[in-house]
Amino acid sequence: MSDLSTEVKQLIIETLDLEDIEATDINDEEALFVDGLGLDSIDALELGVAIKKAYDVKIDGNTDDSKKHFYSVKTLCDFIASTRA
Amino acid sequence: MKFAIKKCIAWGDGKTCLEDWQAFANNVSIQAQTLTLPELKQIPAMQRRRLSAFAKLTLHCALTASDTYQHEIPSVFSSRHGDLHKTSKLIADVASKEALSPTHFGLSVHNAVGGLFSIYTGNKAPLSAVSAGEDSFFMGLVDAVAKLHTRKYKRILYVYSDQAVPEHYQNYVQQHADNIAVGLLIEASDSVDNYSIECVGHDNVQSAENLQLQALDFLKFYFSQQQQLSTCSKRYKWQLTRS
Numbered sequence: 001m002s003d004l005s006t007e008v009k010q011l012i013i014e015t016l017d018l019e020d021i022e023a024t025d026i027n028d029e030e031a032l033f034v035d036g037l038g039l040d041s042i043d044a045l046e047l048g049v050a051i052k053k054a055y056d057v058k059i060d061g062n063t064d065d066s067k068k069h070f071y072s073v074k075t076l077c078d079f080i081a082s083t084r085a
Numbered sequence: 086m087k088f089a090i091k092k093c094i095a096w097g098d099g100k101t102c103l104e105d106w107q108a109f110a111n112n113v114s115i116q117a118q119t120l121t122l123p124e125l126k127q128i129p130a131m132q133r134r135r136l137s138a139f140a141k142l143t144l145h146c147a148l149t150a151s152d153t154y155q156h157e158i159p160s161v162f163s164s165r166h167g168d169l170h171k172t173s174k175l176i177a178d179v180a181s182k183e184a185l186s187p188t189h190f191g192l193s194v195h196n197a198v199g200g201l202f203s204i205y206t207g208n209k210a211p212l213s214a215v216s217a218g219e220d221s222f223f224m225g226l227v228d229a230v231a232k233l234h235t236r237k238y239k240r241i242l243y244v245y246s247d248q249a250v251p252e253h254y255q256n257y258v259q260q261h262a263d264n265i266a267v268g269l270l271i272e273a274s275d276s277v278d279n280y281s282i283e284c285v286g287h288d289n290v291q292s293a294e295n296l297q298l299q300a301l302d303f304l305k306f307y308f309s310q311q312q313q314l315s316t317c318s319k320r321y322k323w324q325l326t327r328s
Binding site for chain 2 (some may be wrong): 016017018019020038040042045046049052053
């Protein structure tokens, strides 16, 4: 799980060009969008594509479910793990 | 068509400040001609991270030239190739059937940098994006001056930028591989800083493209004491006069 979390954080940093941020700076439970890390809607699209590419998961557009999955690194990891089960 | 240039900001390979451009105009430039990028510290880091080299060069000149007018000035952005580095990477992704990056897609369209300028400054004035082959610099200038006159604007911002094309396109472009961005603050002609632009001929003017970019022809003229710039392209004969 923690390996996946580091991997996802690294993916977020590289995909979104977060130059001054390191994986250890991102809190697992903190919000990725608006508050917390401060990502925006363009980042959401970009991250969706990257997650889809890296983990071959299906993400349904702008649904409440996908909003929950993309809330934090932890929810994202849980989502990826659940698709593998 | 007459107009006044109130400010000229340019950024190119090894040439970033007034002294560099004056040296270039007087043919005494000796420093390394490599491209450094403007820092654009005024743009918040979370917005700045998405800016390509092309966007940085262009925005630097647009913001510095428009300065205190940046929130309401109308503008024309011109470029022959646009952000071709971004576009060609997208095309490569299409060819290899990769999923396309939404950000890169959105920022590769021809008016993307103009859009970034208007979002960052909150500017809602009319903005257009021009591309006209090797005549992109002068055609964009004509568009800006024509808008200034017909719309009776007090002033208009003109920005031209181009980068050396990606390697696999280099065989198709005769012009020297220069990186250049120019921002001009243009106003209706007054008693000083006056220029007039004329297109004095067209159709089959010469058979090959000029090796030097028109923007560099212009900057050499602007920062020197010459009274007139005459230059030809394949299709047009341009004349810019200082008065």
